[in-house]
Amino acid sequence: MCGIVAYIGNKKSSHILINGLQRLEYRGYDSAGLAFISEDSKLQVFKNQGKVKDLDRLIDHKKINSHIGIAHTRWATHGVPNNTNAHPHYDNSKNIALVHNGIIENYTVLRTKLIEKGYTFESQTDTEVLAVLIGAIYEQTKDLESAVRNALIQVEGTFGIAVVSSYEPDKIITARRGSPMVLGIGENEFILASDASAIIQHTRQVIYLDDNEMAIITKNHYFTKTIYNVDTNSEIQEILYNLDQIEKGGFDYFMLKEIHEQPISFENTFRGRLLVDEGNVKLGGLRNIEDKLRNAEKIIITACGTSWNAALVAEYLIENLARIPVEVEYASEFRYRNPVINQNDIVFAISQSGETADTLAAIKEAKQKGALCCGIVNAVGSSIARETEAGIYIHAGPEIGVASTKAFTSQLCAFTLLSLYLGRMRNLSSTEGMNIAKAITQIPSQIEEILQNSEQIKKIAVKYSKSKNYIYLGRGYNYPVALEGALKLKEISYIHAEGYPSAEMKHGPIALIDENMPVVFIATRDEIYDKVKSNIQEVLARKGKIIAIANYGDTELAELTDDIIYIPKTLPMLTPVLSVIPLQLLAYYTALELGRDVDRPRNLAKSVTVE
Ligand code: F6R
Numbered sequence: 001m002c003g004i005v006a007y008i009g010n011k012k013s014s015h016i017l018i019n020g021l022q023r024l025e026y027r028g029y030d031s032a033g034l035a036f037i038s039e040d041s042k043l044q045v046f047k048n049q050g051k052v053k054d055l056d057r058l059i060d061h062k063k064i065n066s067h068i069g070i071a072h073t074r075w076a077t078h079g080v081p082n083n084t085n086a087h088p089h090y091d092n093s094k095n096i097a098l099v100h101n102g103i104i105e106n107y108t109v110l111r112t113k114l115i116e117k118g119y120t121f122e123s124q125t126d127t128e129v130l131a132v133l134i135g136a137i138y139e140q141t142k143d144l145e146s147a148v149r150n151a152l153i154q155v156e157g158t159f160g161i162a163v164v165s166s167y168e169p170d171k172i173i174t175a176r177r178g179s180p181m182v183l184g185i186g187e188n189e190f191i192l193a194s195d196a197s198a199i200i201q202h203t204r205q206v207i208y209l210d211d212n213e214m215a216i217i218t219k220n221h222y223f224t225k226t227i228y229n230v231d232t233n234s235e236i237q238e239i240l241y242n243l244d245q246i247e248k249g250g251f252d253y254f255m256l257k258e259i260h261e262q263p264i265s266f267e268n269t270f271r272g273r274l275l276v277d278e279g280n281v282k283l284g285g286l287r288n289i290e291d292k293l294r295n296a297e298k299i300i301i302t303a304c305g306t307s308w309n310a311a312l313v314a315e316y317l318i319e320n321l322a323r324i325p326v327e328v329e330y331a332s333e334f335r336y337r338n339p340v341i342n343q344n345d346i347v348f349a350i351s352q353s354g355e356t357a358d359t360l361a362a363i364k365e366a367k368q369k370g371a372l373c374c375g376i377v378n379a380v381g382s383s384i385a386r387e388t389e390a391g392i393y394i395h396a397g398p399e400i401g402v403a404s405t406k407a408f409t410s411q412l413c414a415f416t417l418l419s420l421y422l423g424r425m426r427n428l429s430s431t432e433g434m435n436i437a438k439a440i441t442q443i444p445s446q447i448e449e450i451l452q453n454s455e456q457i458k459k460i461a462v463k464y465s466k467s468k469n470y471i472y473l474g475r476g477y478n479y480p481v482a483l484e485g486a487l488k489l490k491e492i493s494y495i496h497a498e499g500y501p502s503a504e505m506k507h508g509p510i511a512l513i514d515e516n517m518p519v520v521f522i523a524t525r526d527e528i529y530d531k532v533k534s535n536i537q538e539v540l541a542r543k544g545k546i547i548a549i550a551n552y553g554d555t556e557l558a559e560l561t562d563d564i565i566y567i568p569k570t571l572p573m574l575t576p577v578l579s580v581i582p583l584q585l586l587a588y589y590t591a592l593e594l595g596r597d598v599d600r601p602r603n604l605a606k607s608v609t610v611e
Pocket residue numbers: 304305306307308350351352353354355356359402403404405487488491607608
């Protein structure tokens with residue numbers, strides 16, 4: 001949510017900053033801006049509403065001779081998207097400029113105090129308050145570092161910031177609390193960003209700032225300290241992915257690329273972990289808490305959005321294989337409802353980005369209540385990965401498309417591994433374990449098979465693309481897939497869609513069904529197949545249009561339905577990994593047909609770092 005990039009070094013900064021913003025645009029795209037310090041130490045700001053390419057057009061790169069700058073792409077929280085509310089924001093002297101991710105919660109109090117002292121504001125943003133406050137303190141201290149530090153001490157809420165000033169023109173100051181900042185260390189240059197994807201083409205050596213840590217960066221040097229002025233010693237780490245993983249690689253959209261990556265990303269999640277011959281799993285990230293897992297009395301899984309849908313599948317998996325009771329909680333609700341957490345309970349937080357503010361807050365709440373917190377995370381080194389005591393990285397690789405796809409299937413893989421691991425610690429036999437392990441190894445080629453059917457799914461998407469509403473239905477393991485299918489369609493095509501357990505339909509949603517309502521049934525062959533078939537009959541009786549996801553060879557269902565998409569057969573517990581693929585493609589091709597910007601759906605941003 002919002003992206004920051006900053007550069008200091010020997011190269012011209014304008015192209016580097018625009019390029020960095022383009023890489024971060026999936027984090028926010030309602031406005032963008034830049035601030036440069038020119039060679040004669042002047043501070044210049046350019047910003048406007050719209051996309052990064054609009055900002056690029058505004059800048060005459062030939063005329064900008066600068067080697068220091070900060071930049072921002074915005075997803076509006078306080079104040080509508082317009083030129084004034086776009087970042088960077090100035091202090092009142094217009095000698096300090098600041099970009100900010102996060103939310104300053106006490107901004108009205110700070111703003112009122114500043115107005116009483118005679119300071120003025122141009123925008124409606126919380127960010128400008130911080131910029132003006134830093135400027136006000138600078139008037140007293142005449143030192144940028146202490147002005148930033150003293151301002152941040154007064155701030156309640158979250159921030160990832162970068163500051164430049166013509167007062168001290170050879171310096172960038174950054175700091176974070178609850179919003180990621182990564183410092184890339186190059187040769188005589190530094191690239192700072194809220195996300196490593198804007199850094200990787202310059203250097204792989206990075207420092208992930210900790211909460212309440214700041215870095216003071218000049219061309220040849222940097223040092224870190226807390227905002228309370230205590231020196232810190234941050235470890236330099238290496239970015240683990242490659243540049244081609246964050247490029248489209250011949251696909252029109254990141255989302256389509258990521259859908260097609262799933263045979264590999266799924267395999268990367270279980271590679272080196274699955275012990276097929278023993279019917280067991282090796283999970284290095286949980287080794288230190290093995291005893292606690294053995295004695296776990298309850299597991300609480302907390303997450304948001306697609307990750308929450310994966311958690312619902314996990315509930316079925318863990319209870320089935322390991323017989324441990326599981327509760328699934330929306331992270332955004334968790335901390336506000338005083339949840340009961342006992343000594344032997346274990347909390348798992350799931351997050352693709354590892355930066356979701358609600359999920360982070362839920363972890364902090366659980367820790368406060370004395371719970372052991374584990375993470376199931378994609379982004380290595382992210383806040384949730386660092387905030388949790390143990391965990392499993394899903395290794396899906398960077399996910400850039402705003403609608404999550406490959407992270408979901410890798411989360412399901414990680415949960416299957418976890419359930420198998422917990423099950424084998426308890427009553428699950430090695431024979432059962434081996435069956436599951438073998439079925440997991442077959443999934444990548446089965447996903448591949450479904451992807452080859454893309455043209456048929458595209459035709460179905462086009463056929464129903466004028467529909468105003470959709471219903472998705474599934475039972476058992478496929479119920480969360482119905483939720484996920486509906487979420488994907490809503491997010492990128494803006495068609496209203498609801499997911500339900502199939503049998504719930506008759507308790508209300510059936511009233512919506514008529515000849516204009518496409519109903520997607522996930523009707524794979526398992527022990528509740530016949531019940532789902534009855535639900536299909538109920539929809540048919542009301543003239544609803546049926547799109548079924550079924551197993552190859554199901555001719556009986558083909559006769560009942562308007563359209564049928566076949567998927568290979570696997571164990572019921574692994575079916576969600578296969579049944580979700582046609583639904584991802586259905587959403588993608590529907591959005592494409594409707595001319596939507598698939599990778600940048602309106603109002604959404606990847607990684608929701610505000611509560
Ligand atoms: C849906 C989607 C969101 C995220 C949610 C949680 O396609 O991308 O619903 O799943 O914001 O994000 P993470 O998993 O990064 O915590």
